[in-house]
Amino acid sequence: MSPAPVVFSAVPTLFGPDGELDPGANRALYKLVADQLDGLLVAGTTGEFPALDDAERLSLIELALAEAGPERVIAHIGAPDARHASRLARAAVALGATRIAAITPYYLPARPDELTAHYLAIREAAPGPEFYAYIFPERTSVPVPPTVFARVADAAGLAGAKLSGSAAAELDGYLAAAPGLRFYSGDDADPAATMRAGGAGVISGRSSAYPEVYATLRKGTSGPAAKQRLDRIVALGSSVGRLKYALALRGFGGGTARMTVDPPDEATAAAIAAIVAAL
Numbered sequence: 403m404s405p406a407p408v409v410f411s412a413v414p415t416l417f418g419p420d421g422e423l424d425p426g427a428n429r430a431l432y433k434l435v436a437d438q439l440d441g442l443l444v445a446g447t448t449g450e451f452p453a454l455d456d457a458e459r460l461s462l463i464e465l466a467l468a469e470a471g472p473e474r475v476i477a478h479i480g481a482p483d484a485r486h487a488s489r490l491a492r493a494a495v496a497l498g499a500t501r502i503a504a505i506t507p508y509y510l511p512a513r514p515d516e517l518t519a520h521y522l523a524i525r526e527a528a529p530g531p532e533f534y535a536y537i538f539p540e541r542t543s544v545p546v547p548p549t550v551f552a553r554v555a556d557a558a559g560l561a562g563a564k565l566s567g568s569a570a571a572e573l574d575g576y577l578a579a580a581p582g583l584r585f586y587s588g589d590d591a592d593p594a595a596t597m598r599a600g601g602a603g604v605i606s607g608r609s610s611a612y613p614e615v616y617a618t619l620r621k622g623t624s625g626p627a628a629k630q631r632l633d634r635i636v637a638l639g640s641s642v643g644r645l646k647y648a649l650a651l652r653g654f655g656g657g658t659a660r661m662t663v664d665p666p667d668e669a670t671a672a673a674i675a676a677i678v679a680a681l
Contacts, residue, residue: 407593407620408603410476410586411435411610412448414645415462416655423458425465427655431610432469434654438617439609441474442466443503447541447566448607448642451478453660456490464497472500476605480505480536484520488527495528503534503564508542514550521558533559538566538588548572548579555580564588564605573599591636593619607640611648614681631677638673639664647671651678 413435416427435442444466445451445459454462463477477499479490487504494502506512507520525533535554539545546554551563562580565573566588576585577600587596590606593616597603609616612635618628638644643663650657651674657665666674 405597407597407616409439409590409593409609409616409620410441410443410603410605411439411613411616412443412446412588412605412607413466413610414607414642414649415445415449415451415454415458416646416649417658417660419656419658421658421660423461424655425461428462429465429469431649431654432466435610435613436470436474438613440603440620441476442470443476443478443564443605446478446503446536446605447505447538448610448645449478450642450659450661451480456493459490460493460497463494463499467498472498475499476501476503476534478503478505478536479524482508482510484523487520487524491524491528491531495531499531501532501534502528503536505536505538506542506544506546508544512544514553517544517546517550518554518557521554521560525558525560532561534584534586535560535563536566537563537569539569540567545569548575551576552579555583562586562602573601577601590616590640591632607642607645608635611645611652612677612681631680634673634677638666638670638677641665644670644674648674648678651675652681 481487562584570589584602641664643665
């Protein structure tokens with residue numbers, strides 16, 4: 403038997419109608435997810451991290467630590483430059499974070515030696531926590547082939563990586579290049595397949611809006627009906643706008659986003675409403 407899926411939720415950041423953080427809504431969402439899944443990744447891509455200032459990111463990390471505990475929170479402290487990411491890493495550790503992740507540098511290209519220097523600087527600023535790279539070539543324009551990652555991980559003492567976009571399709575290559583490290587996939591369409599391939603689990607945006615479905619999968623009690631529900635959710639897409647629409651229907655925030663997102667069209671909104679009503 404393959405191990406039951408490990409599911410961390412990449413939680414959205416919830417804002418009030420004025421676009422400001424809604425601490426109560428975020429706290430309630432963190433509690434919902436923490437009660438059902440293995441943990442949270444806070445202030446990542448789904449959390450609209452580029453639109454958050456440092457104080458907001460740290461306040462979200464603090465809320466998550468209070469609701470889920472340090473072993474079940476991965477605090478995303480990534481930034482385009484190592485100086486900024488290092489500052490966030492030190493502050494997150496001071497709040498009690500024991501697991502951190504940092505997206506690769508983005509916007510400008512990065513050579514392998516620059517990637518190594520980037521992650522090494524963050525590690526030197528925060529030597530204690532479990533540290534993951536976050537690789538998402540489509541969002542950063544910085545591909546990190548498995549062999550390059552292995553060298554970076556060895557230099558910076560990384561525990562593994564979150565693989566999103568096209569990087570998730572290379573899971574086998576990363577496992578072969580860096581045996582013994584933990585790789586979480588951002589592809590949450592089939593968590594069991596990730597586990598069978600040797601992944602550590604998934605870090606899932608969809609699970610933030612539909613944690614009950616993913617909880618069934620991770621408990622190993624799922625059957626054909628649960629798989630059908632997951633397939634219906636996957637077919638809806640995983641844009642921030644669609645996840646926030648589902649969460650608003652559930653009473654978590656009003657669906658406001660700071661970044662440009664993909665809100666559902668009328669047919670998709672109706673499909674989301676039907677799934678939410680059945681939870």
